[in-house]
Amino acid sequence: MYKILNVKELADSIFLMDVEAKRVAKACQPGQFVIVKTDEKGERIPLTICDYDREAGTITIVFQIVGASTKKMAALKVGDAFRDFIGPLGKASEFVHEDISLLKQKRLLFVAGGVGTAPVYPQVKWLHEHGVQADVIIGSKNKDLLILEKEMEAVAGNLYVTTDDGSYGRHGMVTKAIEDLLNEGNTYDQCIAIGPMIMMKFVCLLTKKLKLPTIVSMNPIMVDGTGMCGACRLSVGDEVKFACVDGPEFDGHLIDFDQAMKRQQLYKTDEGRAMLKLSEGDSHHGGCGQCGGDQ
């Protein structure tokens, strides 16, 4: 069992937890992820690592309620435990293996969208600890959903916050913020974009045009996370890659996002049904327009 030592609701339906997982905390690197399972009957849920404390043997995870399983997770309190906590999985971010002096000369731009701010944080923090300054854009729907602003500010070179509705920071999507930054005279050698697939898709469309190399972190459906099942396969260029062992980070300009987004919908109907069953019991028989039960 993997004990929960701290729980914080960062924003509406976005939670942060510190979880005791000694082996994961000892081995993990920025860019990697974990799989958690709440109980005997739960799903294996892949989650990005937001932070780690090697001494304390803890991992910080951040997640948003998107279905029945994450709703179950959100009900866990300090002192409760996950039945299973597996990792670190996937490959570390490329820069971890790069020469630090060369890395210091690179101008890096991180683009974080929504809950995607969580996996960006340990990358920027790692760079900061190795003396590399990276600029960060955090995009959020509105002021209330913005997370980890203070934490990011402490480790980022320049931090730019933009909200879709203009309720805080700059006004507009992250793509607008990227264009604005470039128009303001900033130049970058590398972009790293992590967030919802639709955001990563549009960032990549833009940066391709701007000839700015872009790395994205993919979060497709997964089961085992160790290469065994192939559920997470993606088309990258003309190759098929498994996000769990070949990724999760890939050259964003080579990803077939439309296909990846379609594949993400695979169990949406089932998940919607499970979620409604959880909140409404057996009384729900479709017709709500959300669960797909009436299709």
Place this chain on the structure above:
Amino acid sequence: MARRMEKVPVREQDAKVRATNFEEVCLGYNEEEAVSEAERCLNCKNAKCITGCPVLIDIPAFISEVKEGNFEKAAAVIGKDSALPAVCGRVCPQESQCEGKCIMGIKGEPVSIGKLERFVADWARDNHIEPIPAKEKKDKKVAVIGSGPAGLTCAGDLAKRGYAVTIFEALHEPGGVLVYGIPDFRLPKEAVVAHEVENVKKLGVEIETNVVIGKSTTIDELITEEGFDAVFIGSGAGLPKFMGIPGEQANGVFSANEYLTRNNLMKAFLDDYDTPIQRGKKVAVVGGGNVAMDAARTALRLGAETYIVYRRSETELPARVEEVHHAKEEGIEFHLLTNPTEILVNEDGWVRGIKCVKMELGEPDESGRRRPIVIPGSEYEIEVDTVIMSLGTSPNPLISSTTEGLAVNRWQCIIADEANGATSKEGVYAGGDAVTGAATVILAMGAGKAAAAGIDEYLSCSN
């Protein structure tokens, strides 16, 4: 006399009934049936059946005990050589191993060795016969990677010799392919697999789940930081293969590994488990091995009309005869000498069918099997909403790429000495699918057993 030439028939769930449930197909012998089947054994002095068994169980000796009604003694005879008799009695390809060599098989049917082994193992479980841990403990630690058939066997054998053994399992349940791969209707998870794992634990073996070697820690760290004196790698088969045909990324195309893992490990077939599975209406399973049969029979039980699509003919089907027979009985349709060329996709990105060509068999290829050749102009479509690819696996690089000095062959399988499991790295042994590529449970057990002997010899010599 005629009866003596035939096996005592084994009771099975009716095909129509079992096609809708996940209960075990074969019900096994009762005491009376087992004794009367055992009486068919000629107790050959030069018993050929033993040579057909990868773990060399003294088959005539255990059958003699069954004949006398000494089931506990029979269990002890099997226990000397096999850690997983209830599993092997169910999933071994006996027809090509022990039973294939049985003298009785020349003029009639061979003795039903597999069903007798299963009977003895189930009897021992029901009568709470427990394995006895080693009396003398050794002060050497061995790490076993993977808790599938190879790992469990190796760990059990080493524990019996007195070593302190820890198994590291990547998934959240121990058992490897016995848990994620082989379905309940062939191998019950609670009654059989969990019990066999418990037996290995009772020998003193510790199992740590959720540890992915190569990620959570490495083999080198196990040796240098955690003080293990030797390591056995039984990490199993790897990444599922796909065909590389158009439409394979569509929604509704799964690897057999994924489909079976969702159903077996995650128990998606039970309503109160959270993991979803696509219950197709019409399902095509591509491939002809045991895994393909398992996937097809699972889809059938989930309510689908199910087809097997295989490019060679029935004779070349790599699956066990019994599995093919069961699949047909349950109503699975076989499209033999048929090869998919494209998966047809609707505008929403979901599978709507599979385009195939008919094949004919030409000259034998490198594998010795006749090479299938496309018949021109034979294209046709099968309407399906789900396609399951069961084409085998390629090795997982997680361990080989993170272990200093561990040699692999050109297929990326770990190179290990067949006789003792030794790899190119001192103190590191390997066996099972990680070495051979996808094979059978019993071959993996044989390799685990050989490696346990190899590790024992290595640790006895080194001080």
